[in-house]
Amino acid sequence: MPPEVHSILGASAADRWMNCTPSAQLTAGMEDETTTFAAEGTAAHALCEWKVRKALKMRAGRRPTSDYWTDEMEEFTDDYRDFIMDLVGQAKQQCKDPVTLIEQHLDFSCYVPDGFGTGDFLLVADKELNVVDFKYGRGVAVYADHNPQMMLYALGALNLFDCLYDIEQVTMTIFQPRLSSISTWTITAAELYQWAEEVLKPKAELAAKGEGEFVSGSWCRFCKARNTCRARAESFLELAKMEFQPPALLSDEEVAEVMEKADELSKWANDVMAYAQAEAIENGKHWNGYKLVEGRSVRKFSDEAKVEAAAKEAGYTDIYNKSLITLTAFEKLMGKKTFADVLGQYVTKPAGKLTLVPVSDKRPEVSVNTVNDEFQED
Ligand code: SF4
Numbered sequence: 001m002p003p004e005v006h007s008i009l010g011a012s013a014a015d016r017w018m019n020c021t022p023s024a025q026l027t028a029g030m031e032d033e034t035t036t037f038a039a040e041g042t043a044a045h046a047l048c049e050w051k052v053r054k055a056l057k058m059r060a061g062r063r064p065t066s067d068y069w070t071d072e073m074e075e076f077t078d079d080y081r082d083f084i085m086d087l088v089g090q091a092k093q094q095c096k097d098p099v100t101l102i103e104q105h106l107d108f109s110c111y112v113p114d115g116f117g118t119g120d121f122l123l124v125a126d127k128e129l130n131v132v133d134f135k136y137g138r139g140v141a142v143y144a145d146h147n148p149q150m151m152l153y154a155l156g157a158l159n160l161f162d163c164l165y166d167i168e169q170v171t172m173t174i175f176q177p178r179l180s181s182i183s184t185w186t187i188t189a190a191e192l193y194q195w196a197e198e199v200l201k202p203k204a205e206l207a208a209k210g211e212g213e214f215v216s217g218s219w220c221r222f223c224k225a226r227n228t229c230r231a232r233a234e235s236f237l238e239l240a241k242m243e244f245q246p247p248a249l250l251s252d253e254e255v256a257e258v259m260e261k262a263d264e265l266s267k268w269a270n271d272v273m274a275y276a277q278a279e280a281i282e283n284g285k286h287w288n289g290y291k292l293v294e295g296r297s298v299r300k301f302s303d304e305a306k307v308e309a310a311a312k313e314a315g316y317t318d319i320y321n322k323s324l325i326t327l328t329a330f331e332k333l334m335g336k337k338t339f340a341d342v343l344g345q346y347v348t349k350p351a352g353k354l355t356l357v358p359v360s361d362k363r364p365e366v367s368v369n370t371v372n373d374e375f376q377e378d
Helices: 012-020 023-027 036-055 071-093 149-163 189-209 219-220 231-239 252-283 304-313 327-333 338-348 369-378
Strands: 099-107 115-127 128-134 171-178 183-189
Touching: 012 023, 012 115, 012 149, 012 189, 012 219, 023 171, 023 189, 036 071, 036 099, 036 115, 036 128, 071 115, 071 128, 071 219, 071 327, 115 149, 128 149, 149 171, 149 183, 149 189, 171 189, 219 252, 231 252, 327 338
Parallel strands: 128 171
Antiparallel strands: 099 115, 115 128, 171 183
16 A cells, blocks of 8 residues: 555545535644554555455565454455456456556646545546445445545546546445445546536635635544534534424424434534543543543453463363354355355344434335334244
Protein backbone atom coordinates (compact mmCIF):
# COMPACT_ATOMS: atom_id res chain seq x y z
CA MET A 1 0.00 0.00 0.00
CA PRO A 2 1.25 3.53 -0.67
CA PRO A 3 2.20 5.65 2.36
CA GLU A 4 -0.83 7.26 4.00
CA VAL A 5 -0.98 10.91 3.08
CA HIS A 6 -4.21 12.83 3.46
CA SER A 7 -5.51 15.75 1.48
CA ILE A 8 -7.61 18.34 3.38
CA LEU A 9 -10.25 17.87 0.70
CA GLY A 10 -9.76 14.14 0.32
CA ALA A 11 -12.23 11.78 -1.31
CA SER A 12 -12.96 9.78 1.83
CA ALA A 13 -14.18 12.94 3.62
CA ALA A 14 -16.07 14.36 0.63
CA ASP A 15 -19.53 13.64 2.03
CA ARG A 16 -18.58 15.82 5.01
CA TRP A 17 -16.88 18.77 3.34
CA MET A 18 -19.48 18.93 0.58
CA ASN A 19 -22.34 19.08 3.11
CA CYS A 20 -20.54 21.20 5.71
CA THR A 21 -18.04 23.23 3.72
CA PRO A 22 -16.25 25.02 6.63
CA SER A 23 -15.49 21.67 8.36
CA ALA A 24 -12.36 20.95 6.28
CA GLN A 25 -10.48 24.06 7.39
CA LEU A 26 -11.88 23.88 10.94
CA THR A 27 -10.38 20.43 11.43
CA ALA A 28 -7.25 20.86 9.28
CA GLY A 29 -4.94 21.45 12.25
CA MET A 30 -6.53 18.84 14.52
CA GLU A 31 -4.61 15.67 15.27
CA ASP A 32 -5.57 12.53 13.32
CA GLU A 33 -7.37 9.95 15.41
CA THR A 34 -5.88 6.47 15.45
CA THR A 35 -8.50 3.88 16.21
CA THR A 36 -8.44 0.09 16.31
CA PHE A 37 -11.09 0.09 13.58
CA ALA A 38 -8.88 2.16 11.28
CA ALA A 39 -5.84 -0.06 11.94
CA GLU A 40 -7.95 -3.17 11.33
CA GLY A 41 -9.23 -1.65 8.07
CA THR A 42 -5.69 -0.87 6.93
CA ALA A 43 -4.64 -4.48 7.64
CA ALA A 44 -7.64 -5.84 5.70
CA HIS A 45 -6.89 -3.51 2.75
CA ALA A 46 -3.25 -4.66 2.65
CA LEU A 47 -4.37 -8.30 2.59
CA CYS A 48 -6.90 -7.56 -0.18
CA GLU A 49 -4.24 -5.85 -2.26
CA TRP A 50 -1.83 -8.75 -1.85
CA LYS A 51 -4.47 -11.37 -2.71
CA VAL A 52 -5.69 -9.52 -5.81
CA ARG A 53 -2.13 -8.94 -7.02
CA LYS A 54 -1.40 -12.64 -6.64
CA ALA A 55 -4.62 -13.66 -8.36
CA LEU A 56 -3.84 -11.33 -11.27
CA LYS A 57 -0.27 -12.66 -11.41
CA MET A 58 1.19 -9.24 -10.62
CA ARG A 59 4.16 -8.64 -8.34
CA ALA A 60 2.76 -9.11 -4.86
CA GLY A 61 5.81 -9.38 -2.57
CA ARG A 62 5.50 -11.13 0.75
CA ARG A 63 2.13 -11.69 2.35
CA PRO A 64 1.48 -8.80 4.75
CA THR A 65 1.31 -9.65 8.44
CA SER A 66 -0.76 -7.95 11.08
CA ASP A 67 -1.90 -8.34 14.67
CA TYR A 68 -5.43 -7.85 13.38
CA TRP A 69 -5.48 -10.98 11.27
CA THR A 70 -8.47 -13.27 12.01
CA ASP A 71 -10.27 -16.15 10.27
CA GLU A 72 -13.02 -13.68 9.49
CA MET A 73 -10.57 -11.29 7.80
CA GLU A 74 -9.15 -14.17 5.77
CA GLU A 75 -12.61 -15.14 4.58
CA PHE A 76 -13.76 -11.59 3.74
CA THR A 77 -10.58 -10.71 1.86
CA ASP A 78 -10.95 -13.99 -0.11
CA ASP A 79 -14.49 -12.89 -0.99
CA TYR A 80 -13.18 -9.53 -2.20
CA ARG A 81 -10.51 -11.19 -4.35
CA ASP A 82 -13.12 -13.54 -5.85
CA PHE A 83 -15.40 -10.59 -6.58
CA ILE A 84 -12.59 -8.75 -8.37
CA MET A 85 -11.61 -11.84 -10.35
CA ASP A 86 -15.24 -12.32 -11.46
CA LEU A 87 -15.29 -8.70 -12.61
CA VAL A 88 -12.06 -9.19 -14.56
CA GLY A 89 -13.42 -12.45 -16.02
CA GLN A 90 -16.57 -10.69 -17.25
CA ALA A 91 -14.50 -7.85 -18.72
CA LYS A 92 -12.34 -10.34 -20.63
CA GLN A 93 -15.44 -11.63 -22.40
CA GLN A 94 -15.98 -8.15 -23.91
CA CYS A 95 -12.41 -7.01 -24.36
CA LYS A 96 -9.15 -8.93 -24.87
CA ASP A 97 -6.93 -6.81 -22.66
CA PRO A 98 -8.73 -5.03 -19.84
CA VAL A 99 -6.57 -2.60 -17.84
CA THR A 100 -6.41 -3.22 -14.08
CA LEU A 101 -4.89 -0.97 -11.43
CA ILE A 102 -4.65 -1.63 -7.69
CA GLU A 103 -4.25 0.96 -4.92
CA GLN A 104 -3.93 3.67 -7.54
CA HIS A 105 -3.19 7.30 -6.64
CA LEU A 106 -6.01 9.36 -8.16
CA ASP A 107 -5.71 13.08 -8.76
CA PHE A 108 -8.90 15.14 -9.07
CA SER A 109 -7.26 18.50 -8.37
CA CYS A 110 -8.74 20.03 -11.53
CA TYR A 111 -12.05 20.11 -9.61
CA VAL A 112 -10.94 20.12 -5.95
CA PRO A 113 -7.92 22.18 -4.81
CA ASP A 114 -5.10 19.72 -3.97
CA GLY A 115 -7.62 16.88 -4.16
CA PHE A 116 -6.40 13.31 -4.41
CA GLY A 117 -7.20 9.88 -3.04
CA THR A 118 -6.40 6.19 -3.53
CA GLY A 119 -8.63 3.85 -5.52
CA ASP A 120 -8.63 0.25 -4.28
CA PHE A 121 -9.28 -1.26 -7.71
CA LEU A 122 -9.82 0.14 -11.21
CA LEU A 123 -10.76 -1.74 -14.34
CA VAL A 124 -11.07 -0.31 -17.84
CA ALA A 125 -12.63 -2.38 -20.60
CA ASP A 126 -14.59 -1.51 -23.70
CA LYS A 127 -15.34 2.16 -22.93
CA GLU A 128 -16.43 1.30 -19.39
CA LEU A 129 -14.57 2.22 -16.22
CA ASN A 130 -15.13 0.21 -13.03
CA VAL A 131 -14.10 1.65 -9.68
CA VAL A 132 -14.23 -0.65 -6.65
CA ASP A 133 -13.81 0.37 -3.02
CA PHE A 134 -13.37 -2.17 -0.21
CA LYS A 135 -14.78 -1.17 3.15
CA TYR A 136 -14.08 -3.27 6.23
CA GLY A 137 -16.41 -1.36 8.55
CA ARG A 138 -19.42 -3.04 10.03
CA GLY A 139 -21.09 -0.03 11.63
CA VAL A 140 -23.08 1.55 8.83
CA ALA A 141 -23.69 0.25 5.31
CA VAL A 142 -22.28 2.61 2.68
CA TYR A 143 -23.96 2.74 -0.72
CA ALA A 144 -22.48 3.60 -4.12
CA ASP A 145 -25.48 5.57 -5.42
CA HIS A 146 -24.43 9.26 -5.69
CA ASN A 147 -21.62 8.56 -3.22
CA PRO A 148 -19.25 11.57 -3.49
CA GLN A 149 -16.19 9.57 -2.46
CA MET A 150 -16.76 7.13 -5.32
CA MET A 151 -17.55 9.95 -7.74
CA LEU A 152 -14.25 11.65 -6.87
CA TYR A 153 -12.33 8.41 -7.38
CA ALA A 154 -14.12 8.01 -10.71
CA LEU A 155 -13.15 11.55 -11.75
CA GLY A 156 -9.52 10.84 -10.80
CA ALA A 157 -9.64 7.65 -12.85
CA LEU A 158 -11.21 9.45 -15.84
CA ASN A 159 -8.36 11.91 -15.56
CA LEU A 160 -5.97 9.01 -16.16
CA PHE A 161 -7.86 7.04 -18.77
CA ASP A 162 -10.45 9.10 -20.61
CA CYS A 163 -8.12 10.50 -23.27
CA LEU A 164 -6.80 6.98 -24.01
CA TYR A 165 -9.97 4.92 -23.86
CA ASP A 166 -12.83 7.32 -24.61
CA ILE A 167 -14.84 6.11 -21.62
CA GLU A 168 -18.63 6.42 -21.88
CA GLN A 169 -19.82 4.79 -18.68
CA VAL A 170 -18.57 4.51 -15.11
CA THR A 171 -19.65 1.79 -12.69
CA MET A 172 -18.83 2.20 -9.01
CA THR A 173 -18.98 -0.57 -6.44
CA ILE A 174 -18.62 -0.53 -2.68
CA PHE A 175 -17.76 -3.98 -1.37
CA GLN A 176 -18.55 -4.18 2.35
CA PRO A 177 -18.35 -7.86 3.29
CA ARG A 178 -19.00 -7.56 7.01
CA LEU A 179 -22.47 -6.26 6.20
CA SER A 180 -22.92 -8.64 3.23
CA SER A 181 -23.31 -5.52 1.11
CA ILE A 182 -22.19 -5.08 -2.49
CA SER A 183 -23.56 -1.77 -3.70
CA THR A 184 -23.18 -0.82 -7.37
CA TRP A 185 -24.16 2.30 -9.29
CA THR A 186 -23.61 3.31 -12.89
CA ILE A 187 -23.49 6.79 -14.38
CA THR A 188 -22.40 8.10 -17.78
CA ALA A 189 -19.06 9.89 -17.98
CA ALA A 190 -20.89 12.96 -19.33
CA GLU A 191 -23.19 13.11 -16.26
CA LEU A 192 -20.21 12.73 -13.97
CA TYR A 193 -18.38 15.63 -15.64
CA GLN A 194 -21.51 17.75 -15.38
CA TRP A 195 -21.81 17.03 -11.63
CA ALA A 196 -18.12 17.88 -11.21
CA GLU A 197 -18.57 21.29 -12.85
CA GLU A 198 -21.94 22.25 -11.40
CA VAL A 199 -21.96 20.73 -7.90
CA LEU A 200 -18.49 19.62 -6.88
CA LYS A 201 -16.37 22.58 -8.01
CA PRO A 202 -18.38 25.34 -6.23
CA LYS A 203 -18.52 23.31 -2.98
CA ALA A 204 -14.79 22.56 -3.14
CA GLU A 205 -13.98 26.24 -3.62
CA LEU A 206 -15.97 27.16 -0.50
CA ALA A 207 -14.44 24.28 1.47
CA ALA A 208 -10.89 25.24 0.48
CA LYS A 209 -11.49 28.77 1.79
CA GLY A 210 -13.28 27.55 4.95
CA GLU A 211 -16.44 29.37 3.90
CA GLY A 212 -20.12 28.42 3.80
CA GLU A 213 -22.52 27.19 6.48
CA PHE A 214 -21.87 24.66 9.22
CA VAL A 215 -24.45 21.96 8.59
CA SER A 216 -24.69 18.89 10.81
CA GLY A 217 -25.87 15.47 9.67
CA SER A 218 -24.78 11.87 9.31
CA TRP A 219 -21.44 13.13 7.86
CA CYS A 220 -20.44 14.48 11.32
CA ARG A 221 -19.72 10.89 12.42
CA PHE A 222 -16.05 10.97 11.46
CA CYS A 223 -15.48 14.73 11.81
CA LYS A 224 -12.61 15.56 14.17
CA ALA A 225 -14.70 18.45 15.58
CA ARG A 226 -17.78 16.30 16.27
CA ASN A 227 -17.44 16.25 20.08
CA THR A 228 -17.21 19.97 20.59
CA CYS A 229 -18.80 21.39 17.43
CA ARG A 230 -21.31 24.09 18.35
CA ALA A 231 -23.44 23.67 15.19
CA ARG A 232 -23.82 19.97 15.89
CA ALA A 233 -24.66 20.54 19.56
CA GLU A 234 -27.22 23.20 18.65
CA SER A 235 -28.95 20.95 16.15
CA PHE A 236 -29.28 18.21 18.77
CA LEU A 237 -30.44 20.56 21.48
CA GLU A 238 -33.14 21.68 19.03
CA LEU A 239 -34.17 18.05 18.62
CA ALA A 240 -34.37 17.58 22.36
CA LYS A 241 -36.78 20.51 22.54
CA MET A 242 -39.34 18.80 20.31
CA GLU A 243 -42.78 19.89 21.40
CA PHE A 244 -45.60 17.46 21.51
CA GLN A 245 -49.26 18.41 21.49
CA PRO A 246 -51.94 17.01 23.81
CA PRO A 247 -53.41 14.38 24.28
CA ALA A 248 -51.22 12.76 26.89
CA LEU A 249 -50.06 9.81 24.79
CA LEU A 250 -47.83 10.15 21.74
CA SER A 251 -49.45 9.43 18.38
CA ASP A 252 -47.91 6.91 15.95
CA GLU A 253 -46.56 9.82 13.88
CA GLU A 254 -44.87 11.34 16.94
CA VAL A 255 -43.28 7.99 17.91
CA ALA A 256 -41.97 7.70 14.34
CA GLU A 257 -40.58 11.26 14.55
CA VAL A 258 -38.75 10.44 17.81
CA MET A 259 -37.31 7.24 16.32
CA GLU A 260 -36.04 9.12 13.29
CA LYS A 261 -34.08 11.49 15.50
CA ALA A 262 -33.16 9.24 18.42
CA ASP A 263 -30.45 7.32 16.58
CA GLU A 264 -28.42 10.43 15.68
CA LEU A 265 -29.12 11.97 19.09
CA SER A 266 -27.78 8.94 20.96
CA LYS A 267 -24.69 8.80 18.70
CA TRP A 268 -23.96 12.44 19.47
CA ALA A 269 -24.44 11.91 23.23
CA ASN A 270 -22.09 8.89 23.08
CA ASP A 271 -19.48 10.93 21.17
CA VAL A 272 -19.57 13.70 23.77
CA MET A 273 -19.34 11.20 26.66
CA ALA A 274 -16.42 9.39 25.00
CA TYR A 275 -14.62 12.68 24.42
CA ALA A 276 -15.13 13.80 28.04
CA GLN A 277 -13.93 10.42 29.36
CA ALA A 278 -10.83 10.43 27.15
CA GLU A 279 -9.98 13.97 28.30
CA ALA A 280 -10.35 12.92 31.95
CA ILE A 281 -8.23 9.78 31.55
CA GLU A 282 -5.56 11.11 29.22
CA ASN A 283 -5.28 14.73 30.36
CA GLY A 284 -6.61 14.66 33.94
CA LYS A 285 -9.47 16.98 33.00
CA HIS A 286 -12.07 17.41 35.76
CA TRP A 287 -15.72 17.71 34.74
CA ASN A 288 -18.15 19.14 37.28
CA GLY A 289 -20.38 16.39 38.70
CA TYR A 290 -18.24 13.54 37.36
CA LYS A 291 -15.33 11.39 38.59
CA LEU A 292 -13.19 8.51 37.31
CA VAL A 293 -13.72 5.08 38.89
CA GLU A 294 -12.40 1.59 38.17
CA GLY A 295 -14.82 -0.64 36.27
CA ARG A 296 -15.45 -4.35 36.78
CA SER A 297 -12.51 -6.52 35.73
CA VAL A 298 -12.41 -10.21 34.80
CA ARG A 299 -9.98 -12.66 36.47
CA LYS A 300 -7.47 -14.36 34.19
CA PHE A 301 -4.32 -16.52 34.48
CA SER A 302 -0.98 -14.78 34.36
CA ASP A 303 0.88 -17.82 32.92
CA GLU A 304 -1.08 -20.72 31.40
CA ALA A 305 1.93 -23.09 31.23
CA LYS A 306 2.52 -22.71 34.96
CA VAL A 307 -1.21 -23.18 35.65
CA GLU A 308 -1.13 -26.43 33.64
CA ALA A 309 1.93 -27.72 35.53
CA ALA A 310 0.57 -26.78 38.95
CA ALA A 311 -2.82 -28.36 38.26
CA LYS A 312 -1.18 -31.63 37.03
CA GLU A 313 1.12 -31.66 40.04
CA ALA A 314 -1.95 -31.46 42.23
CA GLY A 315 -3.39 -34.53 40.47
CA TYR A 316 -5.91 -32.87 38.15
CA THR A 317 -5.96 -34.37 34.65
CA ASP A 318 -9.36 -33.37 33.25
CA ILE A 319 -8.21 -29.87 32.41
CA TYR A 320 -8.37 -29.82 28.59
CA ASN A 321 -11.24 -28.79 26.41
CA LYS A 322 -10.89 -30.20 22.90
CA SER A 323 -12.69 -28.19 20.25
CA LEU A 324 -13.28 -28.60 16.51
CA ILE A 325 -11.36 -26.41 14.12
CA THR A 326 -13.35 -23.49 12.71
CA LEU A 327 -15.47 -23.54 9.55
CA THR A 328 -12.94 -21.35 7.72
CA ALA A 329 -10.07 -23.61 8.79
CA PHE A 330 -12.00 -26.64 7.44
CA GLU A 331 -12.58 -24.84 4.13
CA LYS A 332 -8.88 -24.06 3.90
CA LEU A 333 -7.93 -27.61 4.82
CA MET A 334 -10.24 -29.25 2.26
CA GLY A 335 -10.46 -26.59 -0.47
CA LYS A 336 -13.77 -24.93 -1.35
CA LYS A 337 -15.11 -27.73 -3.57
CA THR A 338 -14.39 -30.67 -1.26
CA PHE A 339 -15.61 -28.62 1.67
CA ALA A 340 -18.92 -28.05 -0.14
CA ASP A 341 -19.19 -31.78 -1.07
CA VAL A 342 -18.29 -33.20 2.32
CA LEU A 343 -19.53 -30.63 4.82
CA GLY A 344 -21.77 -28.29 2.79
CA GLN A 345 -24.91 -30.05 4.07
CA TYR A 346 -23.94 -29.19 7.63
CA VAL A 347 -23.34 -25.49 7.05
CA THR A 348 -26.18 -23.24 8.10
CA LYS A 349 -26.48 -19.49 8.06
CA PRO A 350 -28.97 -18.48 10.72
CA ALA A 351 -31.19 -15.49 10.05
CA GLY A 352 -29.81 -12.25 11.51
CA LYS A 353 -31.39 -10.61 14.55
CA LEU A 354 -34.33 -8.40 13.54
CA THR A 355 -33.57 -4.68 13.77
CA LEU A 356 -35.79 -1.68 13.12
CA VAL A 357 -33.94 0.71 10.77
CA PRO A 358 -34.86 3.82 8.74
CA VAL A 359 -36.51 3.13 5.34
CA SER A 360 -33.47 4.67 3.64
CA ASP A 361 -31.48 1.53 4.65
CA LYS A 362 -31.00 -0.56 1.49
CA ARG A 363 -31.49 -3.96 3.10
CA PRO A 364 -34.72 -5.69 1.99
CA GLU A 365 -37.69 -5.48 4.32
CA VAL A 366 -38.56 -8.62 6.27
CA SER A 367 -42.18 -9.47 6.91
CA VAL A 368 -42.83 -10.38 10.52
CA ASN A 369 -45.43 -12.95 9.35
CA THR A 370 -42.77 -14.74 7.26
CA VAL A 371 -40.40 -14.80 10.21
CA ASN A 372 -43.09 -16.14 12.54
CA ASP A 373 -44.13 -18.81 10.00
CA GLU A 374 -40.51 -19.99 9.71
CA PHE A 375 -40.27 -20.06 13.45
CA GLN A 376 -43.40 -22.22 13.73
CA GLU A 377 -42.14 -24.73 11.16
CA ASP A 378 -39.01 -25.46 13.25
S1 SF4 B 1 -19.24 18.21 13.45
FE1 SF4 B 1 -20.60 18.30 11.69
S2 SF4 B 1 -21.40 20.38 11.69
FE2 SF4 B 1 -19.58 20.40 13.01
S3 SF4 B 1 -17.90 20.95 11.67
FE3 SF4 B 1 -17.96 18.72 11.69
S4 SF4 B 1 -19.23 18.19 9.90
FE4 SF4 B 1 -19.62 20.37 10.34
